[in-house]
Amino acid sequence: MPTPATATATATPLTPTAPLPFPFPADDRELSPHTGLTRAHWEAAADGMLRAALRYATPGHGLIDLPGPPSRSGVRSDGLEGFARTFLLAALRVAGAGGADPHSFLSRYTAGIERGTLTPGRDDAESWPLIGHHGIQGQPMVESASVALALRLTTPWTWKKMPAAARDRTEEWLRGALRHTPAPNNWYLFPLTVAGFLESVGRGDAETARAIERALDLLEGWYRGQGWYTDGDGRAFDHYNGWALHLYPLLHAHLAADRALLDHLGPRLREFLEGFSLLFDADGAPIHHGRSLTYRFAAGAAVALGALTGHTPLAPGATRRVLSGSLRHFLDRGAFTGHGVLSLGWYGPHEATLQRYSGPGSPYWASKGFLALLLPPDHPVWTATEKPAPSQGPDRVLALPAPGFLVQTTGRDGLVRLHNHGSAKIRPWEGERAPGDPLYARLAYSTRTGPTSAANTPDNHICLELRGLRSSRLRITPLAAGPNWLASSHIPVFPDGGPVLPAARIDSLTLARGSMELRLHHTVNVPVGTAVHHSGWAIAVAPGSAAEQEDGAGPAGELCLAGAEVTGRLLPLHGWRSSAVRRAPQGTAYGPWALVPELTGAVGEGESGAVFASLASLTGDPDAPPLAGLATAEVSGPVVTIRWPDGGSTVVAFGGGPDGRTPRVTGETA
Template sequence: MTYSLGLPPEDRVLSPHTGWTRAHWEAAADGMVRAAWRWATPRGALLDLPGRPSASGVRSDGLEGYARTFLAAAFRTAGSGGEGPHGLLARYADGLAAGTRTPGRDDAESWPVIQDHATAGQPMVESASVALGLRLTRPWLWDRLDDGVRDRAEEWLRGALRHTPSPNNWYLFPLTVAGFLESVGRGDGETAHAIERGLGLLDGWYRGEGWYADGDGRAFDHYNGWALHLYPLLHARLAGDEALLARYGPRLRAHLESFGLLFDGNGAPLYLGRSLTYRFAAGAAVALGALTGHTPLAPGVSRRLLSGTLRHFLDRGALSEEDGLLTLGWYGPHEASLQSYSGPASPYWASKGFAALLVPADDPLWTAREEAAPSEGPDRALAVAAPGLLVQTTGGDGGLVRVHNHGSDHVRPAEGESAEDELPLYARFAYATRTGPTARANVPDNHLALALAARPGAWSVRRRIRPLGAASAPDGSWGWAASWHLPAFPAGTPGVPGVRVMSVTFVRGADELRVHRVTGAPPGTRVRQTGWATAEDVAGTLVPLHGWDEDRSTALRAPQGTAFARWAEVPALFGEAAGTGVFAALASLSGTGRGAALPDTEAGADSLTATWDGGLRVRIAFVPELTVTVATVA
């Protein structure tokens, strides 16, 4: 039997793009929470969902099931004045009482204690969802608990204040716990310190234009919306702290100026970064903007993005047919979208998308007529220099979104290189809403790699990315971004000091001009440029312009496919570098099959000029320093 969420009929008058209303959101939240509760332990402290366990273990995974579904139930209940999934709030109260009992040999439902992130840190993550859920539902849950249960819950939660988080967004989990404890009259110096510390670190991670780095490195991804903006602004709003709202609200507004473009016309968010199995949590920042008023998006646009992304996943198999559980993957199950910390209940951080239900039913978010998504307008380029991202949208392809990455990686300064299994999620030159990236064991898409003569099959990877700038035309008709990196070669490859790659991406309309300058390459070094992973519903081209062996690309197979397709091909160009060389290609990605418009090009060892019909000309000079000059010529 196929599981049904019991969604109401569509309303194509109020919501011409998605057909969805607030009633659909309520039904989706209720149905997803009820489905997960079918796997609860007898006293409700753990939701032991079926599936592969995470590295943290089964007990921690069960806590994750409780905490993350509680967050969805809390948004639903608080936004409806105490109404919510029938009878489930009482079950969460029972689960809290059982979970906070002192662990013992015969107590199979007690929650694991909170420890340092390096020891067994996952319970610290879940403490934030428990605390936020309790804060949102206080009149209907916390205030009705026995004092003994409240005392035990406080003691368990305080473990988050007394242990060391991971050096990134994790510091906002103790902040969230501390905010709840202060809201129920249990604050002290320990809670004040956790809040002050978290906000201080957050300010240090702010890079401008509404974007935070996730820690001290250059990881810019969806954690901006579903963590780095969400927790402090929700804390400020729930506390009624106008000073904090005035401090962090404008940053959210600035973030949504660019982030609002990152949703495809079909509802898909950008596939970039880790934890992508959280899916429609990508809408949390949009919901938060509507809730707080700190948004540049009209209410009908905000609902279009929110309903579009929620419906996108539910229409494409994110819920298992037989039991209605969120699967470990993107649409259906997809191993390459996961991390070692992903367990059966991990996808329920998608609950953060239900923050939209905190917005009252009579708010314009729910009553205004839906409008088109920003990506569905004219073709547009937008450079976001702070994270080093270049956004490219093509309304002619139904709102297809591409982002060219010249600034986001996952290398922590204190830890050296990034984790190998996360390279596909951060190191590629471009990401999109309809394809890629390929799995680590397959040929990488959107990549420039070198192979030395001594090891011809050992291709380099791109790890630490150093931005060199980004800019776009005021009317969005063109944009560019640039960076450089030191190729990282596989173990056993002879040392090659001095090899360096400078890269520039220039976009106009649907075209992507990709230019690389390789310096310090030993004789016999091979160069490989790849394009977009293509499958049945997306078409891509990669055309050589300068420096390559052949006049056309070669199709390489990616049998592990992508999150969007089971099997894919990747176009590739090959060339040879010795000393210094410039390599240029024109790429495109389309849902309609349109190809790129080829420019006339002139190139030397240190520069490249490209001129399109109509007179647009770009000149890229690499020495004495990078300059990109754009002009219209007769």
């Protein structure tokens, strides 16, 4: 192998600590040595968020028109979204305080409900839009669930104080969610939530019963094991598993005191949290993977739900550590504007983090992260001394074959990586069209890096290049799993008008060992001479900070990109001919400009296809040594032997099993 050619980049801090947007109590480092946050801080954050949002309410409080670009659903729907999602936050705040409402939040929301439902559908300054089918004025169905859940949590102080006519109008508006078709995914839980509320106030009937039964039946069909649900048919696994698919049905069961449903769904939540709790960095960041990431600390909703229902493997101090760490992470990094409003993005505004349905009120699904306020002040989650986060323990690798995730944590830096060999946002009936969604299609994600945009060089990607076009990784098929490895397969898909390769596929395997990632790829039925590209972690850096190589000009040596918080490395082991650093000028959620290391090779002769091997790493340790010398690869046909410096070896044989493509891994894997 040629002498490694290292390209190094340095940067200024990505996200300097931002001033706190609300008045806060002093940190309590005795009770909460890691984050300083207590229940009082959570209440202060809720109060600050509500006061900031309510400044944008319409005169009758029926809508909250937060500043920002409209979603595809339009300004009126966005105003309802701002109302409904902040109403949920107010409900959690007041219900958690036993009805105490010193800032009179609920009276403003109750007035808003009465005004918004007075003439629904009318084009005026206050009226709520009617609920329609998904794709035809469907977004209000999403918001109906927040309205219904907030009313259910605050019934004594809202619903019971509303005039009878206003209650009737509100019921009629809510029933629109029961009478129209949801999106074919977690949306079916919104009618369940509406129906649960109506039944809780004595307005249940056959229509509400059907909505609940339908949702629970679908939920069973979406369950894949290890606590993971797919978000609708297919294999879309992401944060919706926690903040929707567990949250709505289990919270309904808890509020209804439905012991049978709690006993059925609760153990799934417990099992889910065993792995999911590892997906929070020591600095509090949730894993940056999947859609709707602008909801941010809503990622902690399932953690709080576990404590609320008693279905959690976490000690109370660890529960608060995860929750408070996530809230603190975004408070400190500028997620709020100077006026205390959540921005559309991750830290500050970031367009690539958003979806077409994202509007100014969308980030306030972060309200779900305040679910722990339903725990009384004397609950151990609030009184126990804060413990380290699960990711702060010994180095761990956890294989989750059900969703196709390999979770890798390193205790020295508290960094979390998620290797994706199973989650893809493609329905069974949908065709595969390039490019892939960056938030699903990449090989790996982390808590300190974000994927590059679809318009830039993809990070953590494997692709072919023919006729000047590069392929995408879209539908991902899991193949096999071991204690610290996962394998999957995909069909390389080129943009419309590009080549179509009959029976071609790429089988991929990731094996995690400490902070290292062994990445193996086996091309099958790919024409000889086809170029193959493989990229590593995208590192947010300051423009002009890198000693960059020209595309393809560098020898196939180790690439190192050092950012402000992380260092990414990529080392070729077999099959690669050149290395280069690519620019990603649209940046990532972690910085406005980024670089991506990339290796390039070509498919050679051989009936069994070509094998490509590399080592990668992402670390927050600035003194981490280079990867060179930490492993060597010997390849014979589809069999790869990796030799480690401690004398151990790992053998990976591609192309086995009855299907002819299931890899087999033997030898040292720890």
